[in-house]
Amino acid sequence: MVKRAWQNWLARRLPRDHQVQLNQRRIFILPSGYGVLYLVVALLLFLGGVNYENNLILALCFLMVSLFVMGILHTFRNLSGLTLRAGAARNGFVGGHGGLAVVLVSQGQPHRSVWLSWPGQDAQEVSLETGEEKAVWLNLALPRRGPVRPHRLRVESRYPLGLLRAWSLVALEHHCLAWPRPREDAPSPWDGSGGSGGTGRHGSEAFQGLRAYVLGDSLRQVDWKGYARGRGMNTKLFDAEEGERLWLGYDRLEGLPEEQRLALLCHWVLLLSEAGQPFGLRLPAMELAPGSGDEHRLRALDLLALHGNEGGQR
Amino acid sequence: MARLYQVPSHARPWLTAAILAISLPQLLRGPFWQVLLLLAILLWRALMDRQRAPLPGRWIRVLLLLGTVGGIYLSFGRLIGPEAGTALITSLFALKYLELVGRRDAYVLIIIGYFVCATILLFQQGFFVFLYVCLCLLLLTASLVGIHYNDSQARSRQHLGKAAVLLLQAVPLAVVLFVLVPRLPPLWNVHTDQSQARTGMSDTMAPGQVSNLAESSAIAFRVQFDGEVPPYRQRYWRGLTYSWFDGRTWSQARPDDWGDELTFYSGRGTPPLWYRDLLERASDRPYWGYQVIMAPSQRRWLYALNTPVPEFDGLVLARDRHLVATEPVTGNFRYRVRSYTGVPLTEPLASDQRALMLSLPEQGFPRARELAGQWRRQYQDDSALVSAALDWFGNEPFHYTLSPPAVGPDVVDGFLFNTRRGFCEHYASSFVVLMRAAGIPARVVGGYQGGEANPMGRHLLIRQYDAHAWAEVWLPGRGWVEVDPTAAVAPERVELGLRGSLSQAGEARLPGDGIGRLPVLFQLRQWADLLEFRWQSWVLGYDLERQNQWLSRWLGAVTPWRLAMLLLTLAALLVLVTALVMFRGRGPRSATPLTREYRRLARGLSRRGVRGAERLSAAQLCERIARRWPAAETPARTWREAFERLAYQQDTAPSIGALRTLRRQRRRLLKACR
Secondary structure (H helix, E strand, O other), X not given: OHHHHHHHHHHHHOOOEOEEEOOOOOOEEEEOHHHHHHHHHHHHHHHHHHHXXXXXXXXXXXXXXXXXXXHXXXXXXXXXXXXXXXXXXXXXXXXXXXXXXXXXXXXXXXXXXXXXXXXXXXXXXXXXXXXXXXXXXEEEEOXXXXXXXXXXXXXXXXXXXXXXXXXXXXXXXXXXXXXXXXXXXXXXXXXXXXXXXXXXXXXXXXXXXXXXXXXXXXXXXXXXXHHHOOOOOEEEEEEOOHHHOOEEEHHHHXXXXXXHHHHHHHHHHHHHHHXXXXXXXXXXXXXEEEEOOXXXXXXXHHHHHHOOOOOOOO | OOOOOOXXXXXXXXXXXXXXXXXXXXXXHOOOHHHHHHHHHHHHHHHHHOOOOOOOOHHHHHHXXXXXXXXXXXXXXXXXXXXXXXXXXXXXXXXXXXXXXXXXXXXXXXXXXXXXXXXXXXXXXXHHHHHHHHHHHHHHHHHHXXXXXXXXXXXXXXXHHXXXXXXXXXXXXXXXXXXXXXXXXXOOOOOOOOOOOOOOOOOXXXXXXHHHHOOOOOEEEEXXXXXOXXXXXXXXXXXXXXXXXXXXXXXXXXXXXXXXXXXXXXXXXXXXXXXXXHHHHHOOOOEXXXXXXXXXXXXXXXXXXXXXXXXXXXXXXXXXXXXXXXXXXXXXXXXXXXXXXXXXXXXXOOHHHHHHHHOOOOOOOHHHXXXXXXXHHHOOOHHHHHHHHHHHHHXXXXXXXXXXXXXXXXXXXXXXHHHOEEOHHHHHHHHHHHHHHOOOXXXXXXXEEOOEEEOOOOEEEEEHHHEEEEEEEEXXXXXXXXXXXXXXXXXXXXXXXXXXXXXXXXXXXXXXXXXXXXXXXXXXXXXXXXXXXXXXXXXXXXXXXXXXXXHHHHHOOOOHHHHXXXXXXXXXXXXXXXXXXXXXXXXXXXXXXXXXXXXXXXXXXXXXXXXXXXXXXXXXXXXXXXXXXXXXXXXXXXXXXXXHHHHOOOOOXXXXXXXXXXXXXHHHHHHHOO
C-alpha cells in the first residue's frame, strides 16, 4: 500500500524519459550513518562546552554543525545538474545478462563519486569533470524473453563529506532484449528447395565477385587470401539462387509450445550464422528477408525476442 | 582476510598531517613516550601502505592498547579527569589509525578526530590556539573529502581547497549560532584538575618566591579601564597582606576574634561597619573604574588598586581591602572594580590587631632591632621615622637584583647589613621588620606593580614578572599608608617596571626580552596582546549574562520564542545566500568553453567599436576585422583557424592546452586591433 503510493508518487515526480536532468525536484537528501555519528560528536562537544563553561568548545561544536549544513548544499550540488541519458543496449539470452549504457553528461560543473546501481546490485562509481560525458555499462539480469526494462536507477553521491547522501531514482526509457535460450533437440524448421543440411554450404554457391568489407559481414566470407596479398579486406559475394534460399519458419514447428519454437529457431539462427549460411526468418507477424552476417543474426535474434511483443512492451 | 583498505594516496598526506597536528599539543604537554608511540604508529602505517609490513595481529593490537592505558595510568596516576582523559583519547586516536582496515574505520577515525580537537581547547584558549584547532579541523575535513573521492583524477590539493571552501562558508553560520544559541548553566559539576601548577602570588612569602615569578612572562591578568589609564607609579595592584612573620616566611593572619563575618563582606546581608565606613569616606572621591580579567591561577586572590569597591559577583571584599574570589580561579574570571584614590582611612587600630601588626619572633636579627631602637630615640614622629628609614635604604649601598646571593641563617640581619643585594621581597620584608621593631604597626603587601599599557586599547597587561611586594605602615591620623622600600633603592622599578630597572642595572636577560624590544616586533606584540584581550573579553567571556545584555539591545525582551525565530531566520538567510552564491549563473551557463571564448572576443571588439560581433560567424568576423584594421589580418586568420579547428572537431571536447592557445591568440588579435 505504502509502497504503491511511493511508486506512484515517484512516477509523477520522475516520469520515465530518455533523458533526465537532476534538479531539486528529483534529488532527495538525508544524513548518512556517519553523518549521524558526526552529529552525535557535535552534541557531545556541546554538552562538554556547556559543562566546562568553555566557549571555544561550543564554538567548535557550532562550526561542526555549520559545516554539516554547508555539506548539505555541496552534496546536493554534486548531483544537481547531472544529466543522464539512455545509452546503447547489449542484448542477451534469457537467464543471462544484458547490459545497458547510461550516459552521464556534466554541464558546467564536475560531479564526483557518483554511484549508479539498480536495486540489489553493487554500485558503479563514476566521476565527471566539467563538460565531460561518460557512458557507464550496467549489467541487467534477463529473467524472461522479450524486452526487459530495468527498475529505477539509483543515482547516489556522498561527495564531498560523506556525512550526507543525496540520491535520485531515475527511470530511463531504455530496455534490453532477452533472446530466447537456444534449444536443439527437435526437428529443423528450415524450409528451402535446396533441402540439404545447414552446414558447409557456401562452397556450392556460385561465386559472384568481391566487394569492400562492411562491418557486420561474416568473417567467414572475407577474402583472406586477397587480404594476405595486400588487396585490402573484401567480402566474397555468392549468388544463392532463388530456389535455394533457406527459410526458418515458425509455422514449421507446429505442435510445440510457443517458447520452445522460439528456442529452436534461435538455435538454428545461431547455427546457420556460425556456418555463414544465408537464411530468412518467418514469424507470424514479421519476416526477415534472407541474408547473412553478424548484423543479420542480431536482427533475427531480436525478432525472436520481440515475438508476441510487437505492439507494446512487456 | 579481505584486502586491506588503504586510504587513497591523495588523501593520505592530509590524514597523517591531521593526526600529527591534533596530537601535537598533547605531545608537548604529556609524557615523552606518547611521542614515541605516535611516531611508531605513523611509521608502521606508512610501511603498511607500501606493502612492506603486515597489519599488526590481534595480540599486538591488544597489547598496544593495554600498554597505552597502563602507560597513561602510570604517568598520570588515573585514567579519568581532563589531563589523563585527554592523554588517553589522543593516544587511542593514534592507535586507531594503525588498525584501519576498511573505509568505515577511516570515517570513524576522522569523526573521532573532531572530538580530539576539542580536547585541545580544554587547556588552552588563546586566539592563536583556536586558529590552530581550526587548522586541525581543515586537515580533518580535507581527509574526509579525500577518502570519499575514489578516482584516479583526484588530487590532494583539491581536497584541501574543497575543505577550505566548506569551512569558510560554515564560519558565518557558526558565528550566528555562537552568538544566539543560549548559554546553558552547567548540567553537572565538573572541575578541572586541581593538581595543575599554580602560578602567581602564594599565601605565604619567603625570600626568592617573588623573584621566581619574575622569570615568567605568563599573563597574570588584564585590566580594561573605563577612562584614562593611571600613571605607572600609581599602578600598585594589591593582592593580599602578610601580617605574621616567623623569622623567615611571611604569612596571612588576622586577630583571633575576627570571624569571617567580620573580615569579609560578600555584598549580601547587612554590610559590616568597616564597609559602611569605607563607602562613606569614598563617596565623592575620584576613582578609577575598570574591569579585570584574571587568568586562571588556581587560587582565590584577586587584584585591585587601592581602595577597591567591587561589584560583588563571585568575590568578597576583605577588611584589609583585598579581594578574594569565592572559588579558585580556574578559568578566566572577570570582575569590575572602582578604586577610590586618596581615601583617608582613619579606622582605629584595635588592640589585638595592633599587637598582631607589631608582632615579631622572639629571637633573631639583633642588629635590625638595634637600628630600629636608635631611630625610635631619634624621631618621635612616626612618619618622620618612616622617611628616615627610606632615606637609609636609599643612601646605604643597597642593590636591586633578581639573583641575590645566599643570605645566611638570619635573613633580616644578613640582608640588611651583609649582602645588601635583594629583590623586592627582601626590601619589603626587612622594612616591615624594622618598622615593627620601632613600634610602628606594619605589614607586607603582595601583588603586582605596573603593567604594560597597550596604546591601541585602554587596557593594561600585567604579567607574572610584574609581581611585587611592598609595605604598609599604620600612621596615627592617616591610617594604613603604602610605602615601597624598593622604590627608595631602585626608583626606576616603580617608574619603568622590572624590565626597565634591570636593563639599566645591566642584569641578566628576561624571558621574551631582546627580540621583544625591536620596534617592529614590539608593535606586533602589542597588536597580538590587543587581539588576545579582545578575544578574552568578547569570545571567551561571552557568557549567559553578556548574551542577555547584548541580545536585549537588539531584541528588547529576550524570550525563547524571539530567540528561536531570530536564530532560524538568520540561519535560513545565510544558507540561502550561500546557496545563491554557489548556484549562481548555473542555468544558462551551459555554453561551451568555445562559445565563451567567442563571446569574450566579441566583447573585446565591441569595446573597439565593432558592434554585433556575436551574431557573425568566425569567418565574417575576421573579414570585418581585416577591413577595419589591415594590420590585424594575420592574427585574425590564425585565431580563426584555431577556433574552427576546435569548433569542428566532433568527438572530443577541446583540451585545456588548446583553449589556452586560443586565448593567447585572441589577446594577440585584440592587441593588433588598434
